[in-house]
Amino acid sequence: MAIYVALLIISVLPFVWLSIYNHPFADDYWFANVIQEKGFWAGQIHWYTNVTGRFITSVINSLNPLVFGNFWFYKALPIIHITLFIACIFLSIKLFVGTKFNRKSILIASGSVFFIFSYSAFSMRQAFYWLPSYSNYMVPSLLSFLVISLYANSKIFNQHIFQKILIMATLVFVIGGLNETPSIMLGTILGFILIAKYLKHSKIDYQIVILILVLAISLIIVAMSGGTTNRVDGELSKELNGNRYELVFTVISAIKYTILFSINRLNSPLLLVLLLFFISSGNHIEKNDSLSINPFLAFLLVFIVVFIGFLPSFYFLGRSPYPRVLNAIYLFFIFGLIYVFYCIKSHYWNNQNNQREYGIIKLIIIVYLVFGLKNSNSRGNNIAHAYADILGGYAVELNLNLDKHYLELKKNTNKSFDLTPIINNNKILNYNYDFENINSLSWKKLYFINNYKKDNR
Numbered sequence: 084m085a086i087y088v089a090l091l092i093i094s095v096l097p098f099v100w101l102s103i104y105n106h107p108f109a110d111d112y113w114f115a116n117v118i119q120e121k122g123f124w125a126g127q128i129h130w131y132t133n134v135t136g137r138f139i140t141s142v143i144n145s146l147n148p149l150v151f152g153n154f155w156f157y158k159a160l161p162i163i164h165i166t167l168f169i170a171c172i173f174l175s176i177k178l179f180v181g182t183k184f185n186r187k188s189i190l191i192a193s194g195s196v197f198f199i200f201s202y203s204a205f206s207m208r209q210a211f212y213w214l215p216s217y218s219n220y221m222v223p224s225l226l227s228f229l230v231i232s233l234y235a236n237s238k239i240f241n242q243h244i245f246q247k248i249l250i251m252a253t254l255v256f257v258i259g260g261l262n263e264t265p266s267i268m269l270g271t272i273l274g275f276i277l278i279a280k281y282l283k284h285s286k287i288d289y290q291i292v293i294l295i296l297v298l299a300i301s302l303i304i305v306a307m308s309g310g311t312t313n314r315v316d317g318e319l320s321k322e323l324n325g326n327r328y329e330l331v332f333t334v335i336s337a338i339k340y341t342i343l344f345s346i347n348r349l350n351s352p353l354l355l356v357l358l359l360f361f362i363s364s365g366n367h368i369e370k371n372d373s374l375s376i377n378p379f380l381a382f383l384l385v386f387i388v389v390f391i392g393f394l395p396s397f398y399f400l401g402r403s404p405y406p407r408v409l410n411a412i413y414l415f416f417i418f419g420l421i422y423v424f425y426c427i428k429s430h431y432w433n434n435q436n437n438q439r440e441y442g443i444i445k446l447i448i449i450v451y452l453v454f455g456l457k458n459s460n461s462r463g464n465n466i467a468h469a470y471a472d473i474l475g476g477y478a479v480e481l482n483l484n485l486d487k488h489y490l491e492l493k494k495n496t497n498k499s500f501d502l503t504p505i506i507n508n509n510k511i512l513n514y515n516y517d518f519e520n521i522n523s524l525s526w527k528k529l530y531f532i533n534n535y536k537k538d539n540r
Contacts, residue, residue, distance in 0.1 A: 091194035094201055095165060097469035098211065101511055102161040104478040106485055107149055110215040111157070115149035136308030139260030143218040157214075164211040164221070165197075171225040172196050175418075178232035178239065180425070196417060198466075203348075204413065206406035207465050207511050220411040223258045223265035228418055230254050231272060234290065248290055252297045259301025264395050264404075265411050270298050271391045275384055279376060315399065326401035337393040340403060344389060348416055381426040385419030468510035477508045 107115075118126040123145060130141040148156035173193040180189070201207060209216040230251050233239065239247065259266045277291040305311060326332045392412040396404035404412070472478045484505045507513065 088194075090198060094194075094198040094466050097466060097473055098165060098201065098207065098511070099162055100473055101469055101478055102158050102212070104482045104512060105158050105161055105212045106482075106512075107147075107154070107157050108213055110144065111147055111149055111213075114144045114147050114215075118145050118147075118150045130310055132309040133313055134310040135314055136305035136311035137219065137261060138304065138308075139257050140215070140218050140262065143222070143261075144215055147214055160214055160217075161211045164217050168211070168221065168225065169193055169197050171229060175225075175228040175232040176421075178229070178236045192421075196421075200414060200417060201465055204465055205409040206513075207469070208513060209405075209407040210410045212512065216407040219262045220265065220407050221414070223261040223269075224411045224414045226254050226258050226261075227265055227269040227272075227415075230258070230269065230294070234276075234294075244290075248293060251290070251294055255294050255298045256301045259298050260305060262411075263302060263305065264392055264408055265415075266298060266302055267395070268388050268392050268412075268415055270295060271388050272384070273298070275387075326397070328398060329401070330398070332401070333394060333397040336397045336403075337390050340393050340397075341386060341390040344393075344409075344412070345386060345416070348413065375429040376426055378423055378427040378430055381423045385416065385423060388419060389416055465511065472509045472511050475508075477510075478512060481505070481507050481509055481512060 114126075117129060121129055126145055127138070127141055130145075131138055135141060148154070148160070173189060176189050176192050177186075200210075204210050210221060211217060233247065233251055233254075255269070258269060273291050273295050277288055277295070280286065280288045280291070326336075389412055392408070392415060393404060396402060396408055484507070488505070
């Protein structure tokens with residue numbers, strides 16, 4: 084246990100330390116200025132009718148510390164985000180596996196998930212350091228796992244099913260109002276459960292039907308907003324290419340990226356270590372008839388969910404997803420493979436007649452683990468990059484450069500001027516600060532300037 088705790092501390096510590104050098108960026112200033120000028124509720128109307136239909140995301144971003152003139156509390160947000168991440172994972176796993184896994188095993192699994200995610204996430208800055216990205220993608224992904232785990236646990240709220248449905252429906256409604264990509268991935272899982280239970284028991288699970296309907300209502304509210312229309316036809320259209328709304332291109336590209344993504348992620352030795360932990364653990368898993376399916380079918384479901392996650396970017400943007408979207412897909416992928424191994428264990432371990440097949444599958448996993456360790460082509464080590472940013476002085480360098488910018492912004496009274504170029508060699512806090520030339524004043528630069536002329540620091 085001490086070794087796992089030490090590994091968790093080693094993996095968390097550099098990202099907590101880097102929060103000292105974290106700075107607000109782009110949308111943070113925009114939300115802060117609009118809420119300060121219009122007020123909270125008028126600001127929500129403004130976002131919904133003009134900017135974005137993600138009404139829950141707008142609420143969260145409107146509580147940005149900059150709204151209250153607190154620059155330094157923004158630096159504490161990554162610590163809060165990481166803590167909530169680990170807590171949600173712990174609770175999700177605890178609810179999903181039932182009582183046969185002890186707290187120590189669940190804590191080890193939760194820490195391992197964070198370790199693996201942070202090791203090869205596509206952008207740690209967009210995962211934990213930037214509030215709009217965290218609220219848009221990480222929060223709905225984590226809440227999705229809570230919904231599925233809460234549904235899977237038949238013992239909790241056993242005598243109060245209405246309260247359980249109400250909690251799940253509320254979470255699903257919130258997820259729909261946060262972001263559409265995690266929402267449709269969750270919707271795919273809920274739809275699969277509905278169909279599987281009907282085929283198995285010839286009965287409709289009305290809990291799942293209610294959740295799907297609530298999710299659909301939430302997404303319709305998002306889609307019908309003037310902000311969504313303006314964003315798709317206005318701002319986002321500048322980023323699009325000729326492949327926008329091309330169905331054939333979307334499907335082919337999503338399949339291609341799903342295959343490449345899955346191969347790349349499965350070649351991560353750390354991910355295989357986590358899954359091997361679930362396979363080799365001596366704990367018996369409580370078999371849930373609702374969610375325990377053939378392992379090969381479970382893997383197919385993971386593949387389909389990842390495929391669904393790629394669709395919105397290719398269809399609406401005509402391009403591959405942004406790193407923050409890939410972070411969400413990767414998190415679904417990790418939990419999907421945990422689910423695959425849950426199905427393997429519940430399908431074979433608890434059935435004495437399947438022990439031979441279980442042994443063969445376990446041997447295949449071990450062989451693949453060795454192969455993965457030898458031939459891994461997974462992404463770079465973010466944990467090592469974080470330590471390099473700290474020990475190499477890159478984070479301090481970025482912080483000093485931004486301080487110079489703030490002083491120049493406060494002293495300069497002209498509307499158009501040049502700023503000292505920023506030197507940014509950071510791998511984790513790799514902000515694309517495009518504020519060197521303020522002669523073309525975009526909305527991002529204007530709000531950046533307005534905020535720091537108020538000397539909130």
